[in-house]
Amino acid sequence: MRSSAIVLFALVVGTVIAVFPPVLKPHARGPAGAARERIIFTVWGMPFEDRLFKDRYARGFEAVAPGVSVDYQRHADIRMKYNTWHAAGTGPEVMRVMVTDYHQMVESGMLEPLDSYIGGPGGLTDEQLNVFPPALLDALRIDGKLYALPEDSAQFGLYYNKELIDDYDAVHTDDPIGYPDATWDWARLRDAARRLTRRDAAGNVEIYGFDMDIWQWPFMSFFAQAGGRQWSDDGLTTLINSPAGVETLEFFRALVVDDGSWSPYFGLSQGTGPDSRFKNGKTALYMNGSWMVPNFELGAPDLDFAVAPLPHGRAPAILCGSCLWGISAHARHKETGWEMIRWLVEDDQAAAYWDTLRVAPPANLDVVNSDRFKQTSGVPKEGGTGYEVPPMPAARYPDRAAWLRYALNPLPETGKAPGFIPTSLYQRKLEDEIMAMLLAYLRAPDTTPPQQALDAVAASVHQHIDQDRAAKGLPPAIRPGTETPS
Numbered sequence: 001m002r003s004s005a006i007v008l009f010a011l012v013v014g015t016v017i018a019v020f021p022p023v024l025k026p027h028a029r030g031p032a033g034a035a036r037e038r039i040i041f042t043v044w045g046m047p048f049e050d051r052l053f054k055d056r057y058a059r060g061f062e063a064v065a066p067g068v069s070v071d072y073q074r075h076a077d078i079r080m081k082y083n084t085w086h087a088a089g090t091g092p093e094v095m096r097v098m099v100t101d102y103h104q105m106v107e108s109g110m111l112e113p114l115d116s117y118i119g120g121p122g123g124l125t126d127e128q129l130n131v132f133p134p135a136l137l138d139a140l141r142i143d144g145k146l147y148a149l150p151e152d153s154a155q156f157g158l159y160y161n162k163e164l165i166d167d168y169d170a171v172h173t174d175d176p177i178g179y180p181d182a183t184w185d186w187a188r189l190r191d192a193a194r195r196l197t198r199r200d201a202a203g204n205v206e207i208y209g210f211d212m213d214i215w216q217w218p219f220m221s222f223f224a225q226a227g228g229r230q231w232s233d234d235g236l237t238t239l240i241n242s243p244a245g246v247e248t249l250e251f252f253r254a255l256v257v258d259d260g261s262w263s264p265y266f267g268l269s270q271g272t273g274p275d276s277r278f279k280n281g282k283t284a285l286y287m288n289g290s291w292m293v294p295n296f297e298l299g300a301p302d303l304d305f306a307v308a309p310l311p312h313g314r315a316p317a318i319l320c321g322s323c324l325w326g327i328s329a330h331a332r333h334k335e336t337g338w339e340m341i342r343w344l345v346e347d348d349q350a351a352a353y354w355d356t357l358r359v360a361p362p363a364n365l366d367v368v369n370s371d372r373f374k375q376t377s378g379v380p381k382e383g384g385t386g387y388e389v390p391p392m393p394a395a396r397y398p399d400r401a402a403w404l405r406y407a408l409n410p411l412p413e414t415g416k417a418p419g420f421i422p423t424s425l426y427q428r429k430l431e432d433e434i435m436a437m438l439l440a441y442l443r444a445p446d447t448t449p450p451q452q453a454l455d456a457v458a459a460s461v462h463q464h465i466d467q468d469r470a471a472k473g474l475p476p477a478i479r480p481g482t483e484t485p486s
Helices: 013-019 047-064 078-087 099-107 115-119 134-140 162-171 186-196 216-225 243-258 274-279 292-299 334-344 347-356 394-400 404-408 427-441 450-471
Strands: 037-043 068-074 094-098 154-161 205-212 283-289 305-309 318-321 323-326 387-389
Touching (some): 037 078, 047 334, 078 094, 094 334, 099 323, 154 162, 162 186, 186 283, 216 243, 216 427, 243 450, 323 334
Parallel strands (some): 037 068, 037 094, 205 283
Antiparallel strands (some): 094 323, 154 283, 154 318
């Protein structure tokens, strides 16, 4: 998802090594003259990502682990590849995993438990574990066990066009809007979106006050801010059709129908979608993920924009995603796989991830809260004209990256960080149903009552769960409030 939103990077190995020189630390190996171990390291993504994963990580680990040969593989359909390997009783030593696939992979026995490695010789100290945002580790614990460690923490934020807000405030000096920040709530967002919307004499939109792509992340973000929980404690009942879900859909409806500040886009984003509207200076407030920052910098270098944390509802919840590092349960050299994962989550490798891709902060609080997070190097094009990866000078940090710290650090008033990762054994099914529901509901928000739309989502998810349980020889789940299986 994030990869497709970024312009492809074309880098040569020499450039990457020069820009991101590996910090080599010795790791214990077998006796001198031992046979060379071959481990498999798998990722998905676009070709430009080889500059990090292959040249920085695979070759870098070989340099610090004498006797190890890393077979780097990038696959277009990584889920299919993992399933095929698992069926054949084999698998890679180091697997990059999507958090939405994590629970299903654990249930299927695809991932090696990591607790014995973490707590054993050559494991991680409490201090090293504490660099991970606690909410990320909590989301990964299944029956108290960890089967992967987080690589990053992509976030949803509120992009804003500074010039459009400045122009409005210059005219309305008695009641300015000001730039969004962490103090904004839903009411402030709605009011600003309404006031920033501009139409011509015929009623056609000239400036969109608010915009976002129609998919599951916006709904899940507002749902959590309204105090909603996606799942029951046992993970067999979705609570998406709770009052928080209704409140979320009603808020979306108000933006579209009552205020006219949001005109949902239902077509394919071929130069006319929400991201293009914002890039072309036609949108004042725009919700999207952290991965869009370098995209806008490359595609619209003169756009004066910044990003703020999402406006809060009852709770200051910030939806995050994550990529993970795991070991196949069938890997031949699991100890060496763990050794590479331990190396990958060290500060230097985490910092290199941010410095290279800048699409999501690393899942490392020491790096995120350090000066290393405040600027990135950029990778110049061959010939020295322009950049393949735009640099972020320190002067840009307040506008482009400072907002990312908010979700990952505890708030003084709650003691908890706002960031959360939605996970469940049936998370993919739920998110697919949310997406389909939103596409239908937002086309005619006055046609279907929110409760009815959400009940349909829950019914479909519950049917899927019970069918899956039946295939495993299990009875249908007993939903809360019922005495017999549904």
